[in-house]
Amino acid sequence: MKIERVSVVETVLSVRDLEVAFLSGHGRSQVVNGISFDVNPGETLAIVGESGSGKSVTSLAITRLLDTRSSEVKGQILLNERDLTVLPEREMRKVRGGEIGMIFQEPMTSLNPVLPVGRQLSETLVLHRKMSVSEARAETVRLFDRVSIPAAATRLDDFPHQFSGGMRQRVMIAMALACRPKLLIADEPTTALDVTIQAEILQLLRQLQAEEQMSILFITHDMGVVAEIAHRTLVMFRGNLVEHGDTVDIFHEPKNNYTRTLLAAVPRLGSMTGTSEPAHFVLPLQDQQALPPQTPETSSTRKLTIEKAATVLEVRDLVTRFDINNGFLGRLGGRVHAVENISFNLKAGETLSVVGESGCGKSTTGRSIMRLEHPLSGEIVVDGQDLMKCSAAELRKARTKMQMIFQDPYASLNPRIRIGDAIAEPMLLHGMTSRRESKDRVAQLLREVGLLPDMMRRFPHEFSGGQRQRISIARALAVRPKLIIADEAVSALDVSVKAQVVNLMLDLQKGMNLSYLFISHDMAVVERISHRVAVMYLGEIVEIGPRASIFGNPTHPYTKRLLSAVPVPEPRERGKRPAPPIRELPSPIRPPNYIAPKREYREVSVGHVCQEWDRSEWAQ
Incomplete structure (x- = not known):
């Protein structure tokens, strides 16, 4: 089945032999190598590839937003048959915003x-x-x-x-x-958004394109989004155009090995139906960089082991609120009810995923458990110890049992410290090893996360995003924790790197019997990595249960909305799903005297419970 194509009279944008190089004191670095393509009226062309492939640089070259002092652009860029490369800057300013509109990743x-x-x-x-x-x-x-x-x-x-x-x-x-542009360049416009908001934005772009007959150059590394919106797809790798064609053909008959790798790494919702255990992504041999294969376990054996395992984390009636002071005297004007009376537990070797939109309280939950935020009330019991009753010294010691992996590994690593010292630091701080022994321990940790021991002398900027996340995992493992809280740990990674890191986490869990609290808004990844799933909405858990039950029989309307918004990486299914209703997440800010209502829950199946909801609130 072919996607219906727009009749073409002439091209809106024609790029010929585009080359881009960056100039520095170290010489000339070529980042785009002579690529050519056209964008037709009313058409969406997607440029896909991982970070560093040159796709965003291509868009900046088209709009002439690259600094001429540090970059060199060659080739032809024709917009409605006018060459943008030779336009005076004064004329180019009229083109930007007038004939070309641009949407950036982070608004x-x-x-x-x-x-x-x-x-x-x-x-x-x-x-x-x-x-x-x-x-x-x-x-x-x-x-x-x-x-x-x-x-x-x-x-x-x-x-x-x-x-x-x-x-x-x-x-x-x-x-x-x-200004009613004829060409819209959208550079990763949905990457940082929750899945429901992403679905709304894609629907909006499709609607506006149909009304205006506008052309879209859509830049992304998310193949599910490509399947939802693109007529044609151009695949880039290290500055080169490696494949270009109809989106349906790219997905079903990819010619290039790199394209096949990208598609193999795409998490597909529903691919875990019929299984009860997390499972690895299947990647080409050259992309497997994790641990050696573990001894296989049957699903029934693994499930029985977890059910009999000790409880590593127990959370009871946890409440975290943030005061809002306003007015001249800084009086209390309200409170953000970030986490409201949530309870759950986590056993050794188990992964509980916490999902929901931005602002639902999932990250605050993780930070509250680590006591990086100060909960108002509740119990947080880690390996039998109530952290809410710990002194500062006791809390510091208790944190050796639990560690956190953050979303942006570059921001969480000190750029001036070599990664070997960064990994050794928590071990030395807690007196778990001597400085002499720490070098051997760091080398072992680097091997465990698929890196080479001689990399310990490098600085964070010398690694790719996926490698930096592996370093963050190694640092978290340094103090031999029982619990790891992964807060959007793979959300910012490219699709194939994301698959490698998820595979690594699964290997480490089996080898070390680790417990994961996996915080994410990526439902397809959550389905692959989880044993159980908790769905959060406005600071409350509205549904929690075994992964197979949550995905196979979602009960709460919010859970259904999350799952229905996940992009399907199948271009032939485009347009068959109803458009998502536009629904902005209500504010969690409440008056100072607000008393949270007591919630009722009902059991859907064994271990699967759902909060009772107001039918009028979720009528649409």
């Missing part, structure tokens, strides 16, 4: 934090469309309505921090569409 860094969003968009209209201030404000309301921002007229004077991530991205789309 918070693209929007001015000290200006209201309405004013930022109005300035574009005044500059490019020569509108008066009043006309621009009225058009801004219309554009906000068009991208489905609720109560658009009342939000013009709000600042970027007052919007959720999904709503900020809608503002960026409205700004990109303000």
Whole structure:
């Protein structure tokens, strides 16, 4: 089955023999090697590849946003038959925002934090469309309505921090569409978004494209998103174009080994149906960089072992709130109810995944367990010890039993410390080894996470993203913990690197009997790595149970909404699912005197419980 194609009269964008090199004191580094492609009217062309493949640099070269002092661009870039490479900068400024709109990955860094969003968009209209201030404000309301921002007229004077991530991205789309561009360049516009918000943004782009007959150059490393939105796909690897064709053909008849590797690493929701145990991603032999294969265990044996295992973590009625002080005297104006009366346990060798949208409280839960945040009440029992009753010295010692892996490994590693010293530091701090012995222990840890011992003298910037995450895992294992809290540990990684790191975590769990609290919004990865799943909404667990039961028989409407929003990496299924309803996550801020209601739960099946919900709230 072929995706219906748009009739083509002429190309909107034509790129010929594009080369990009970066210039530095160390010489010339070629990052894009003579690629050529066209974007037709009303068509979406996806450029895919891992970090460092040159896809984002290609988009910056097209819009001439690369610094001419440190980069060199060769080739032809024709927009409606006009060569952008020879345009004067004054003319190019008219093209940007006028004929070409651009959406960047992180809207918070693209929007001015000290200006209201309405004013930022109005300035574009005044500059490019020569509108008066009043006309621009009225058009801004219309554009906000068009991208489905609720109560658009009342939000013009709000600042970027007052919007959720999904709503900020809608503002960026409205700004990109303000001057009715013929070409929209979207550079990883959904990578940082939750799965439900991602589905809404993709639906919005498809709708706007159909209305305006707009062309889209969509840059991503998410093959599920490609299947949802792209007519044609261009695959890049290390600056080279390795494959280019119809999206259906790319997915079903890939010609290049790298394309096959990308597709093999895509987590597919439903691929674990009929199994009760987590399972590795199947990758080509050259991409397997984890531990040697472990002794195989049958699912029944493994399940029986976990059921009889000791409880490593027990959380009871955990409450974490943050005070909001405002006014001249800093009086208490309200509280953020980040975590509200949640309870669960975790056994040795088990993985419990906590899922939900940004702001649901899942990361605060992990940080509260580590006592990086200060819970208001509840019990946190780790290996028989209640951390809520620990002194500072006792808490420090207790943290050898539990460690945390953060989302961004580069931000969590000191850039001025060699990675060998970073891994050895917790062992030395807790007196678990001497400085002389620590070198051998670091070498062993590096081997366990699939790295070479001689890498210990390198600095963090000398490693790829996937390697840095392996280093973070090695550092977490240094104190021989029983529990690891992984907070979005693979969310920022490319698809094939993500698969390698998940495989590594599964190997380490079997070899060391580790317990994981896996915090994520990636439902397809969660399905592959989990034994049990807890779904959080507005600080509360609304559904919890065995992975097979949660994915096979979701009961709460919020769980169903999360699962229905996961992109299907099958282009032939595009358009067959109903469009997701637009629903902004309500605010968790409550008045100071607010008393949380007592929740009722019912058992769906053995170990699977679901919170009773207000039928009127979830009617749509």
